[in-house]
Amino acid sequence: MLLPKMRKLFRVWPILLSVGVLISLFVIWPRQSDRSKNPPNDPDDASLRLLDSEKRYMDNRGIQVIVGHYIGDSVDPLQSPNIDQDLLNKNMFNPRPYEGRDGNPVMIPPKDFVLMKQLFQINRFNLLASDRIPLNRSLPDVRKKTCIARYSGSKHLPSTSVIIVFHNEAWSTLLRTVHSVIGRSPRHLLHEIILVDDSSNREFLGAPLDEYVRNLEVPTRVLRSGKRIGLVNARLLGAGDATGQVLTFLDAHCECTVGWLEPLLDAVAQNRTRIVSPVIDIINDDTFSYTRSFELHWGAFNWDLHFRWLTFGGSKLEQRRGDMVAPFKTPAMAGGLFSMNREYFFELGGYDDQMQIWGGENLELSFRAWQCGGSVEIAPCSHVGHLFRKSSPYTFPGGVGDILYSNLARVALVWMDEWAEFYFKFNPAAERLRDKQQIRGRLAVRERLQCKGFEWYLDNVWPQHFFPKDDRFFGKIIHAVTGDCLMRPVTKGTYTQPFGNADMEPCISPPQLSQMFVMTSDGVIVTDESVCLDAPERDTRHEKPKVKIMACSGLRRQKWQYDAKRKTLVHLGSKMCLQLSLKKSDGLVIATCNKSAEQQWELEAVPWK
Ligand code: UDP
Ligand code: MN
Numbered sequence: 001m002l003l004p005k006m007r008k009l010f011r012v013w014p015i016l017l018s019v020g021v022l023i024s025l026f027v028i029w030p031r032q033s034d035r036s037k038n039p040p041n042d043p044d045d046a047s048l049r050l051l052d053s054e055k056r057y058m059d060n061r062g063i064q065v066i067v068g069h070y071i072g073d074s075v076d077p078l079q080s081p082n083i084d085q086d087l088l089n090k091n092m093f094n095p096r097p098y099e100g101r102d103g104n105p106v107m108i109p110p111k112d113f114v115l116m117k118q119l120f121q122i123n124r125f126n127l128l129a130s131d132r133i134p135l136n137r138s139l140p141d142v143r144k145k146t147c148i149a150r151y152s153g154s155k156h157l158p159s160t161s162v163i164i165v166f167h168n169e170a171w172s173t174l175l176r177t178v179h180s181v182i183g184r185s186p187r188h189l190l191h192e193i194i195l196v197d198d199s200s201n202r203e204f205l206g207a208p209l210d211e212y213v214r215n216l217e218v219p220t221r222v223l224r225s226g227k228r229i230g231l232v233n234a235r236l237l238g239a240g241d242a243t244g245q246v247l248t249f250l251d252a253h254c255e256c257t258v259g260w261l262e263p264l265l266d267a268v269a270q271n272r273t274r275i276v277s278p279v280i281d282i283i284n285d286d287t288f289s290y291t292r293s294f295e296l297h298w299g300a301f302n303w304d305l306h307f308r309w310l311t312f313g314g315s316k317l318e319q320r321r322g323d324m325v326a327p328f329k330t331p332a333m334a335g336g337l338f339s340m341n342r343e344y345f346f347e348l349g350g351y352d353d354q355m356q357i358w359g360g361e362n363l364e365l366s367f368r369a370w371q372c373g374g375s376v377e378i379a380p381c382s383h384v385g386h387l388f389r390k391s392s393p394y395t396f397p398g399g400v401g402d403i404l405y406s407n408l409a410r411v412a413l414v415w416m417d418e419w420a421e422f423y424f425k426f427n428p429a430a431e432r433l434r435d436k437q438q439i440r441g442r443l444a445v446r447e448r449l450q451c452k453g454f455e456w457y458l459d460n461v462w463p464q465h466f467f468p469k470d471d472r473f474f475g476k477i478i479h480a481v482t483g484d485c486l487m488r489p490v491t492k493g494t495y496t497q498p499f500g501n502a503d504m505e506p507c508i509s510p511p512q513l514s515q516m517f518v519m520t521s522d523g524v525i526v527t528d529e530s531v532c533l534d535a536p537e538r539d540t541r542h543e544k545p546k547v548k549i550m551a552c553s554g555l556r557r558q559k560w561q562y563d564a565k566r567k568t569l570v571h572l573g574s575k576m577c578l579q580l581s582l583k584k585s586d587g588l589v590i591a592t593c594n595k596s597a598e599q600q601w602e603l604e605a606v607p608w609k
Contacts, residue, residue, distance in 0.1 A: 083121055091204035092119075093131045093172045100133035103140055103290025103385075123170050124393040125253070125285040130172040133288055135179040139257050139385070142281065142292045146325050147381030151262035158269050159191040160261070160339060161244030165234035166252035167198040167394050169205070173253040173387060175212070180256040182218050189261055191244030193220040198234040199227050228397060230357040236350055239342070247345055251336040253387035255283060255290070263379035264339040267327045272341040273374035275365065277333045278382035285389050295380035296320075298330035300462060301363060303513055303528040305408045305423060307334060310530055312464075327377040331370075331462040335362025337384050348374060349445035352410055354438065357396050360407030367415040370461050372451035405430040406437065414442040417454040419467060421609035426513050466518055466526045466552070468608040473519035473562075476507060479580045480567060480600035483507065485515040486588075488527045488549050502533060502549045502588045504580055511606045519603070523559040523572060524552065532558040535590045537573030544589035547578060567600040568593060 100106050106129040108116050119127040162181050166174055178193060195213065197205060213220040223237055239247055246268050248261070260278055267276040282291040297309040320328060349368060355361050366376050396403050409430045412420035424431040458465050468474035477486040485507035489500035508515060517527045525533035527549075534550035537557050552558060559572040569578035576590035577599040593599060 083118065087118075088122060088201075089203040091171045091208070092127070095134040095172075096132050097134065100129075100137045100288050102138050105284065105287030105289035106132055107287070122393065123168075123173070124389045124391050125170075125173075125387055126288065127170055127172075129286070129288050130170060130176075133172065133176070135172070135176050136183055137176070137255075139180075139255060139290055140292075141258050142383045143257075143259050143381060144325060147259065147263070150325060151259060151266060151381060154186050154189060154262045154265075156269075157189055157262065157265040158245035159189050160246035160248045160265060161191050161238075161242035161342070162193045162248045162250060163196065163235060163238035163242060164193070164250050164252050165196040165198055165231050165238060166200065166205075167228070167231075167234075168200045168202055169252040171204055171209075174205075177250060177252055177254045177256075178213070178216070178220065180254070181250070182216060184256045184258045185261045187218070189265060190218045192242065193218055194238045194242055195220065195222045196234040196238040197222055197224045198229055198231065199225050228357075230355065232351045232355040232361045233353055236353060239345055239350065242342060245342060246339050247342045248339040249337065250384070251386055253283070254337065255385040257281070257383045257385070260382045260384050263327070263382040267377060267379055268339055268341050271375075272344050273369075274327070275333065275338055275340045275369050275374060275376045276327060276382075277330075277338040277376075277378050278384040279378065279380055280334060280337060281383050281385040283385045283387040285387060288387075290385050292383065296324075296328075298328070298378065299332040299334055299366075299376075300330075300465070300530075301332055303423075303467070304427060305360070305363060305411065307332060307362060308529070309334075325381050327379040329461070330376050330378050331457075331465075332366040333362055333376050333378075335365070336386065344374070348372060348449070349442070352414070352442055354442075355407045355410060356398065356403045358392070359404040360411050363408075364411045364415065367411065367454070367457065368445070368451070370457050371415060371453070372446070372449040401429055402433060406433045409434045410437050410439060410442070413437055413439050414446060415454060418609040419454050419458075422468060425608065464530075464552070464554075466528065466530050468518055471521055473603055473605060474516065474608050475606035476511065476515055476602075476604045477517050477525070477569075478507060478602040478604055479504060480602060481582065481597045482580065484580075486517060486533075487515045488529070488531060499531065499550050500548060502547055504588065516606060519560070519562065523561050524554075525558070525560050525569075526552055533560065533578075534558050535571050535574065535576075535578075539574075544579070544581070544586060544591040545574075545576075547588040547590055562601075562603055566595065567602065569601050 106126075108126070108128055112128060116126060116128045164174070164177055174195070178195070181193060182190070193213075193216070195209070197209075210222055213222060223241060225234055225237060229237070235249055238249075246265055248264065250256075264276045264278060267274050279293055279295050281293045283289070284291065294309075294311070296311060298312050299307060300310050301307050320326070349372075351361055352364050355364070369376050405427070408423075408427075412423045412430070413434060416423065424434055455469070458467060458469065478484070479486075482504065483506075484504040487503050487505055489503055505515075513528055517525055517533075519525050530552050531549045532552040533547060534553075534557055535547045536545050539545040550558070556573045560578070561570045561572060562568075563570060570576070570593065571578065571590045574590055575593070577593040578601065579589050579591045579596075579599045581587065581589060581591075581598060591599070
């Protein structure tokens with residue numbers, strides 16, 4: 001789930017990017033839906049295209065990071081010779097003392113490139129590099145000084161069971177995860193480590209693993225699922241067997257940094273209904289270098305229910321001024337790494353055990369926690385590295401698309417009320433699966449816990465959200481002269497950049513999300529991915545300043561007023577009118593209001609539920 005080719009590309013544009021970061025705000029590139037593309041012909045092969053599932057954000061150097069997309073940079077049979085069983089079953093862990101030290105990148109010499117490329121296909125990360133790094137490699141201490149002081153006393157904290165589920169993980173990444181837990185946690189806070197093997201078929205993950213963990217200094221055991229049950233059920237298996245006061249879940253390719261555990265346990269100890277995640281740093285899938293990530297991102301999701309990192313806006317930062325290192329509330333969590341009270345985990349309904357393989361469970365748990373009286377938070381003093389990959393190495397029995405969309409359909413049906421209709425209306429792949437979902441058990445959880453509705457969630461947990469609501473406009477913004485629709489910037493190709501000039505294109509029917517906008521009662525014109533219609537309040541150099549689509553900032557330059565009589569969209573900051581100049585070179589601008597047809601707009605509401 002990550003980045004390396006793009007990184008090189010972006011290195012060339014550091015200035016541009018940092019400006020982008022400064023001005024704003026949100027970090028994410030949305031992406032173009034690829035619904036027009038053919039579905040994968042081998043439904044089990046996750047290396048093929050999994051629709052709409054990237055998660056990206058920008059790291060602290062302003063680099064776009066893909067946090068989890070499953071597109072098909074599929075194996076090129078010419079470039080990567082077949083990988084046979086012998087190779088898969090071979091544990092090639094071969095550490096060299098200083099490789100990867102302090103989180104530095106591993107450089108593979110050119111003579112090994114062919115082997116490196118071949119091995120890369122096995123786990124979709126640079127296995128050769130990973131296998132050269134010791135299990136106990138050092139990492140930088142990325143903590144702020146205030147964090148070190150804040151969590152210096154850990155005697156009183158509850159202890160935790162650490163649960164790591166895996167399916168065909170590499171030996172080196174799995175055990176580096178384990179050793180980083182053992183090496184960087186106060187011993188008295190580690191109750192046990194539970195590895196849950198979700199039906200891996202690599203020989204070295206069988207008896208050799210059992211043997212290896214027997215000698216660790218923290219009680220560690222391996223549970224075996226017997227058949228492939230997916231990550232939700234694997235985590236449930238681990239949780240059911242755990243006896244620590246707190247459960248801490250980690251992916252099988254993480255590296256914990258010093259001081260990672262105390263902030264998580266401290267937060268849970270103070271309030272047992274908190275679900276707390278660390279800041280998720282980046283382990284590069286090519287070089288295994290360690291990169292510290294932004295501390296002040298929060299998690300949310302787009303209209304397609306794909307997880308997104310957003311930087312939080314002004315008022316939230318303002319609130320934190322007093323205490324920048326305290327845990328902060330987030331609408332949703334990334335899902336792989338978090339701690340929560342064990343008893344509370346079960347009181348809150350565990351997980352939805354009907355969710356298959358991968359995906360959706362992070363939103364399900366986030367909504368459930370918030371709507372049923374708990375909270376989801378990020379402890380900025382806790383840093384854990386996660387190996388982000390660009391594609392998934394394992395099979396999705398039943399088909400990638402059906403699995404993800406079934407899981408998301410369940411999330412929507414159980415937790416999202418009218419917003420489920422919005423989701424299904426614009427996501428036919430999920431709509432197709434909605435009637436197949438048995439959700440009675442989950443609705444019973446919602447009933448038992450007397451959980452609040454999704455509207456409460458949007459209003460209170462994520463007031464900055466960009467979803468439609470009854471108190472705001474949702475629909476098309478149509479130019480009176482051309483009849484064209486305003487749309488968010490979409491580039492042809494796989495990726496989409498949300499920022500840029502606002503485009504006008506012929507309106508599409510049935511309505512497409514790329515042409516839908518929300519206008520809030522505050523006059524913000526926003527669309528999916530939290531991007532807003534933006535114009536400068538004062539621009540002395542241009543008579544007709546350009547209108548752009550930029551990350552929403554909450555600033556006045558993004559506020560508008562619709563005059564239904566004159567059909568104008570007035571920019572509040574400048575008092576000028578939104579205009580589509582028929583002279584093509586001008587495009588979408590603001591200009592002195594003049595009652596011309598070029599400045600007339602129709603707001604055509606589209607039913608969303
Ligand atoms: N996993 C599992 N069974 C599955 C799929 C995934 O046990 O059927 C494990 C996987 O090995 C990893 C965790 O669940 O430890 C999360 O999966 P992954 O890292 O692929 O998700 P991502 O981090 O890409 O979102
Ligand atoms: Mn992972």
